[in-house]
Amino acid sequence: MKDLTLNQLIEAIATSDVNPQYCQDVVGIILHSENLTVQKLIQTSRLPRSLVVKILQQLQIFLEPPSEYIRMKPETPEIFLQYITRIQQKELQRYNWVLLTDESKQLGAFLSEIITGRALPKRSLDQFDATVDTVLRRVQFLEREGALARTKILFLGDYDLTSVAVAKKGGPAEIHVVDIDGDLLSLIQKVADTNHFPIQTHLQDLRLDYPPPLLAAFDVVVTDPPFTLNGVKLFLLHALRALAPNGRIYCCFGYSVNNLTVGVQFQGVLNELGLVARTILENFNIYTKAQSIGSTSHLYKLQPAKYPIKIAPLQIGNPIYSGYREKEDLVQLIGPSVRFRLIQEDLIARIAFEVLKENPQTIAAINSPFGLFQEFLITKGVSIKCIELEKMSEDLFHLTNIDRIEMVYPPPSRFGGTYEKLVVESPSFNLNSLMEWIKFKFCKKVYLMLPFQMDTILQNSTTVESSLLTRTYLSLFWNWTLLRSIPPEAFEPHFIQTAYFYEGAFLQKELLVPYPNRYILRELLEQPTKMVLNALREALIRLHEKKEIQFTKNQSKAFIEKLELPSEILHLRVQQLSDDEISIIIGELSKKTENLLKDRSEV
DSSP: OOOOOHHHHHHHHHTSSSOHHHHHHHHHHHHHOSSOOHHHHHHHHTOOHHHHHHHHHHTGGGBOSOOSSOOBOTTHHHHHHHHHHHTTOOSOOTTOOSOOOHHHHHHHHHHHHHHTTSOOOOGGGTOOOBOHHHHHHHHHHHHHTTTTSSOEEEEEOOTTOHHHHHHHHOOOSEEEEEESOHHHHHHHHHHHHHHTOOEEEEEOOTTTOOOGGGTTOEEEEEEOOOSSHHHHHHHHHHHHHHEEEEEEEEEEEOOOTTOTHHHHHHHHHHHHHTEEEEEEEEEEEEBSSOGGGTTEEEEEEEEESSSSOOOOOOOOOSOSOTTOOHHHHGGGTSHHHHHHHHHHHHHHHHHHHHHTTTOOSEEEEESOTTOHHHHHHHHTTOEEEEEOSSOOOHHHHHHTOOTTEEEEOSOGGGSOSOEEEEEEOOSSOBGGGGHHHHSTTTEEEEEEEESSOHHHHHTTOSSSBOOHHHHHHHHHHEEEEEEEEEOGGGTOTTOOOOEEEEEEEEOOGGGGTTSHHHHHHHHHHTOTTSBHHHHHHHHHHHHHHHTTOOOOHHHHHHHHHHHTOOHHHHTSBGGGOOHHHHHHHHHHHHHHOTTTTTOGGGO
């Protein structure tokens, strides 16, 4: 075989239909690299796989037969060096927009350790992980831009964990992360809590809405959206909604050099949204996959052309993810039904995200055992106890022979002790039937879906059946937090009733001490087998002990007389009280306890 020559290399590049600059880049990378794989060549050159393969074919006479690594023949290095010297090209550096510091490399070690605990990327959500060096360059660039100095910063999607790296670097006053992936948010929040980072996570499917509390709130928005025109348009629209006056957006977007038309279309998206590209860093980001676009994307610094920002509603006509699932593909044919499914899946993911906090191993659920919510929890490895408030048929009971699902129909006293969390999914029910399950001694946290807000129900709503005793338990034993409002279409496409999803955390009795009437009533209900008279005495003494105030039995007797409660009520056992009798006790306590702790002379 004839010896290889420089002229052969020059001819091979000249006769190729590939841009000579790309060929020169590949020659330089091969010359200066060891253990070079095709994937690494794609990442370093920022060229799509199709072009890299074509260039390697042009250079095949200079290379060893294909194997795991790209290797040069013995005489090739000298020829490649002559060629590089001739065109005066040094090692490829034009994409080195940010040179990493030693401090950044230490940050990289911290980030790499966290990445080992991250779930594998979900292709259906276009999760392509950027390299650690890319994340570090982002942090350094944002710092250089002044984007981290006491700012409020939002990450719309963050599979790369850039928010964690920014938090570790320090600087922002607040960091918020919005993502559709509950597993990812759980990891980010866990890291934030462990390291006391100022990160707050928000589960949100941006195809459906943007979190209202985060509107017009941020100095900086960072996003690496799906690399579809619909995807980037959707994420940028929400980024605009998030911006405070004079805020800016840092957006990643990539496309193949083989299809520059996409770049023109992206500019059209920016024009439509009124965004100006102030800075464009070509091929700034490198990904471990995404070979079709060269495993790279550009970084854009964007600003609205004018304030205030006016945003028209966005109608999504096509899937936003390049790895979209079948149901999104059907959106052209049955849009309302698909939207219903997306909303319902979003609802399930949100509920599960809240319920799975603190990593419970067993969850009790009051509803059918075949619901989508239970199925979702099972995929997370959680055991489900499905509670039926009415006796099931024997046939249905046998149908529930599913791993990690257990049907339960005993009274709560025989349920087997406490359970970690209780979820009640139905949007309407008889609250009285639930009371035995949500008394303080049977569970730690309760999640209720209600057709009206809790305040309305506690004021004796006629829509939800609840006794005064039930409402008293709900208000005295639990602290209720509204997690979200649920649109009607989450239940049925033509449903009209909004529902409200609440988390109830057990209310520590000590928090009621400043409110004597509520504290005494709570103590009363915790002594169900005692006579009201004795339970009231005990409640009064304990209340004063909490305030380190001496209070005698005679004083408690005098105060009980002041309440003017009928003798028949005082001599009933607490558990025998009717709603009317409880109402009398509540009324007297409200009138007579206002100054109980302030002025004992009244007693």
